[in-house]
Amino acid sequence: MGDAGGEGPRRLAGQNRLRLVGMGFAFAFLAICAQLVALTVLPNLGGPPEARLPVEARLPRPDIVDRNGVLLASDVQVPSLFADPKKIIDIDEAVELLTAHIPDLDAKLLRARLSQSNRFAWLKREMSPAERDAIFDLGIPGIGFVNETKRVYPMGRLAAHVLGYVDLDSKGIAGIEKYLDDQGALYTASLADPETQSAHPAEISIDIRVQHVLADEIGQAITKYKALAGGAVVLDADTGEVVGLVSLPDFNPNDSNRNFKSQQQNQMMSGVYELGSVIKAITFAMCFDYGTATLASRYDARFPLVIGRHAIRDFHGLHRVLTVPEIFTHSSNIGTARMALEVGPERHQAFMRRVGLFDRLLTEVPETAKPLLPARWGKLVTATAAFGHGFAVQPLQGAAVVASLLNGGKLITPTFLKRDRATAEGLAQQVVKPETSRIMRELFRLNVTEGTARRADAIGYRVGGKTGTAEKVINGRYSKNHRMTSFIGAFPIEAPRYVLLIMLDDPQPTPSTFGQATSGWNAVPTAGKVIERIAPLLGVTPILTPDDLKKLEKQEKQALAGKGPD
Numbered sequence: 001m002g003d004a005g006g007e008g009p010r011r012l013a014g015q016n017r018l019r020l021v022g023m024g025f026a027f028a029f030l031a032i033c034a035q036l037v038a039l040t041v042l043p044n045l046g047g048p049p050e051a052r053l054p055v056e057a058r059l060p061r062p063d064i065v066d067r068n069g070v071l072l073a074s075d076v077q078v079p080s081l082f083a084d085p086k087k088i089i090d091i092d093e094a095v096e097l098l099t100a101h102i103p104d105l106d107a108k109l110l111r112a113r114l115s116q117s118n119r120f121a122w123l124k125r126e127m128s129p130a131e132r133d134a135i136f137d138l139g140i141p142g143i144g145f146v147n148e149t150k151r152v153y154p155m156g157r158l159a160a161h162v163l164g165y166v167d168l169d170s171k172g173i174a175g176i177e178k179y180l181d182d183q184g185a186l187y188t189a190s191l192a193d194p195e196t197q198s199a200h201p202a203e204i205s206i207d208i209r210v211q212h213v214l215a216d217e218i219g220q221a222i223t224k225y226k227a228l229a230g231g232a233v234v235l236d237a238d239t240g241e242v243v244g245l246v247s248l249p250d251f252n253p254n255d256s257n258r259n260f261k262s263q264q265q266n267q268m269m270s271g272v273y274e275l276g277s278v279i280k281a282i283t284f285a286m287c288f289d290y291g292t293a294t295l296a297s298r299y300d301a302r303f304p305l306v307i308g309r310h311a312i313r314d315f316h317g318l319h320r321v322l323t324v325p326e327i328f329t330h331s332s333n334i335g336t337a338r339m340a341l342e343v344g345p346e347r348h349q350a351f352m353r354r355v356g357l358f359d360r361l362l363t364e365v366p367e368t369a370k371p372l373l374p375a376r377w378g379k380l381v382t383a384t385a386a387f388g389h390g391f392a393v394q395p396l397q398g399a400a401v402v403a404s405l406l407n408g409g410k411l412i413t414p415t416f417l418k419r420d421r422a423t424a425e426g427l428a429q430q431v432v433k434p435e436t437s438r439i440m441r442e443l444f445r446l447n448v449t450e451g452t453a454r455r456a457d458a459i460g461y462r463v464g465g466k467t468g469t470a471e472k473v474i475n476g477r478y479s480k481n482h483r484m485t486s487f488i489g490a491f492p493i494e495a496p497r498y499v500l501l502i503m504l505d506d507p508q509p510t511p512s513t514f515g516q517a518t519s520g521w522n523a524v525p526t527a528g529k530v531i532e533r534i535a536p537l538l539g540v541t542p543i544l545t546p547d548d549l550k551k552l553e554k555q556e557k558q559a560l561a562g563k564g565p566d
Helices: 002-040 091-101 107-114 129-138 175-182 184-190 208-224 276-290 324-329 333-343 345-354 379-385 395-406 421-427 434-449 523-537 546-560
Strands: 071-083 121-124 143-152 172-174 229-236 242-248 298-300 305-307 310-312 321-323 464-474 477-491 498-505
Touching (some): 071 129, 091 107, 107 121, 276 395, 276 434, 276 464, 310 379, 324 333, 333 345, 345 379, 434 464, 464 523, 477 523
Antiparallel strands (some): 305 310
């Protein structure tokens, strides 16, 4: 009976001990959970601003695609490494482990960041998945990861100057990327899908196929002619769309180190250059439009044109009276200057203002330069500016002006966004008469068939064009041994669809050019190769004349014999 009577209290005591053990486990579990919450959730919800992880509140950055929908820029999620310094137990151990697995971390800087009093410190932005996994497996208290957005450019260097790039916080720094940011939240919202909150792609005017051809041919030309740099622009003559724009050397927007050299800037927009005889096209259009010259006019080019202490000469003078078509096809400085002097300085300036050459060209790509103009515009400036000497413009601006002289006289501001013809018509300004434009197309074609631009005559595509060779300024003086060569043309010239500008910086005489280095020997043949490649891509149908068929037959025979074209 005594044993039986003590069994109840012993059972009760055992149950109490079990309850105490269970409660102990429960309290331990709750303590662990509370610690986990403190390590992961609370730093983002409270405390001072520096203790919080950055939160992206804006809409996603839109993809950028070319005019045919090819992806050029997009966002991807990448891990970034951060620390809560107050939760680091052993700073020395943390530094040793982190630098061992991520060698590019600076131990001194890392130690300083882990020793600070703030609750949040970036350790490395945009890590690779392998680096993230290695650090995660270390299990260092106070170390964590957050997914960030990284901008990637699948085409690498291709169209880098047009696209631009973003910084670590996905803020646009240059090119179209900066334009998207500058448009503000309303523009970004206009690209967003209201259901998914994802952004529709931003479509630009660039055709990445044309862009590839330009980069390839300019790169080959720089090598072949030993030039310092080069560039090219393709414009839609009817809409002003920039279909291709290349400036070499360029850069890779995917590179994290963006300490670019000055030569890597977008020289087709952020640089200004004397375009040389390309500007003669503007002078001729001015004279035709004012009525001071016609195709039947003649000008004396027998002797240098002397103005004060200055004498204007021709590079390869004919030393005789020249007709207007001869002045154009032989690129006579003397004849062009005499034509401009008939117009006079005041009307010359007025015309240059009319076509926009006194103003900075502004487009969606923000890197643009102002024209470099003479301080005083007198008789001598009129004579020299007539053939492109003494004032400088950005190449894209020069291309846009020449396009207006060939497309019926309509000046259309270039755009890097897709634009239809009806919209372009509403924006266009009539700067020369349609008849002036017709005459200019005739001269451009004549210059390719009989003048200085014959090597640009891509068979079947009826190219018209004008060459330009300008002396470069070296140490404050014009140098006869350093030059900027250019070619501007259009095809098909009877109703121009596309305008092409080619530029080479300081090409050298080579055996293949028989010791010559002017535009006709480098920029012009480069233009011919470009047109042969891009015209089919752009849907321009070749029209072959009997002469064209003979040229093709000759080229085929030369190819079979292992020889290049003449």
